[in-house]
């Protein structure tokens with residue numbers, strides 16, 4: 001029986017291994033983590049991450065061929081294939097601070113693998129890492145190997161949160177990069193055989209190590225670039241009276257452009273896009289490619305611009321001050337159908353409004369109070385360290401309350417900001433909400449979820465990103 005061990009029971013490791021276990025009953029899969037709390041949650045009825053369909057998959061295999069454990073060394077030493085899916089935060093100090101990936105967790109995992117291994121192993125990079133990490137890891141492994149053979153593969157994960165199980169069941173492609181040596185090719189074949197249990201052969205792409213590592217960064221940079229492009233257009237739409245949804249629809253009909261990833265928003269979030277682009281920028285700079293680095297930097301600049309623009313719009317529309325005013329924040333997760341808040345644009349928007357002394361009442365169907373408070377008091381990039389190394393949630397962040405209902409959040413509020421596109425925000429009883437708000441009542445829709453006309457009929461002043469401006473808002477100085 002082939003044994004697989006995955007180091008890191010996070011958003012990538014957990015669901016990916018659960019699906020491998022489900023699709024490969026003949027393989028034993030162990031997911032290990034240094035976080036006792038995380039492993040306890042994976043072994044409980046309340047999994048540590050919210051992901052549609054994940055509960056059922058875990059229930060079907062847990063205790064049969066899927067195990068969650070803190071006994072990292074035991075499972076690593078017994079495994080034939082080791083996936084490494086640990087944190088790769090952005091460095092906050094020293095060389096490359098604010099851009100380069102901090103490979104501390106990766107390096108310590110690699111040294112531990114070398115220490116405890118007694119048989120040959122295939123080590124698979126699963127977390128996104130900078131190009132050439134495999135080479136560095138290979139050096140650590142082979143220089144500490146006591147004669148054991150290690151083959152390193154890059155097998156980047158392309159799943160998106162909220163659709164992780166669907167993406168894993170039916171991936172557009174599986175990418176495996178390895179050495180072009182006979183041993184390297186054998187390792188690629190071994191991993192290919194795992195995926196071949198359910199992924200059609202033509203969707204499994206095999207490349208060299210560096211192409212696989214770079215393809216992951218490139219894919220995320222291209223996706224983020226589409227969002228920044230449409231968000232840049234949204235500003236122009238507001239200035240000219242065009243409607244960004246109509247523009248997206250029209251350009252998306254071109255099969256070369258395609259309709260996906262053209263939804264204008266307050267900006268992209270999530271654990272990957274910004275981090276991977278910063279990484280890409282750093283690699284370009286290290287290779288003397290300044291113009292290429294500047295090109296990719298611009299994607300992040302536009303993303304930050306979009307979040308600032310939104311905050312400016314809220315403040316300037318409400319008579320240039322939100323000081324002491326209650327603002328309801330609907331949605332905090334970085335997108336719908338996930339409880340994940342890593343790099344969510346809601347953090348920057350909330351911090352911007354708090355900076356202008358607003359009182360915030362926040363509601364998100366999946367994000368806990370503790371998480372929101374932690375996020376609002378954490379420094380940039382701190383979120384990407386193992387949970388036990390993150391700051392404890394402060395007992396209070398002044399000016400912020402977290403409630404469990406959209407109606408409670410909006411009661412007596414002066415304005416509403418919609419920051420995540422949860423489906424339930426489309427069908428709220430906006431008349432009821434309007435009746436209980438201060439007047440004039442504002443809605444700032446950062447995700448284009450509400451029916452603008454209907455809300456204006458009720459009496460709201462509505463700003464919806466990239467849509468023709470409400471007559472009330474026309475001429476507001478800070479909207480440019």
Ligand code: UDX
Pocket residue numbers: 157158159160161162220223227260261262263264265266267268269270271272273334335336
């Ligand atoms: C992304 C990639 O899609 C995935 O392939 C990779 O493995 C990890 O990074 P994820 O971060 O889970 O996945 O979410 P994604 O659906 O890509 O959305 C990222 C952000 O972009 C979200 O904040 C989302 O709201 C935003 N977005 C997405 C838009 O603003 N507009 C769009 O049209 C699409």
Ligand code: ADP
Pocket residue numbers: 007008009010011012013032033034035038072085086087105108109127128271384386387
């Ligand atoms: P991702 O989104 O890439 O899956 P996460 O932050 O959700 O990232 O998960 C990474 C996990 O890796 C965390 O649960 C963390 O505790 C774990 N981890 C980090 N370093 C180690 C290590 N050396 N051994 C075991 N687990 C580790």
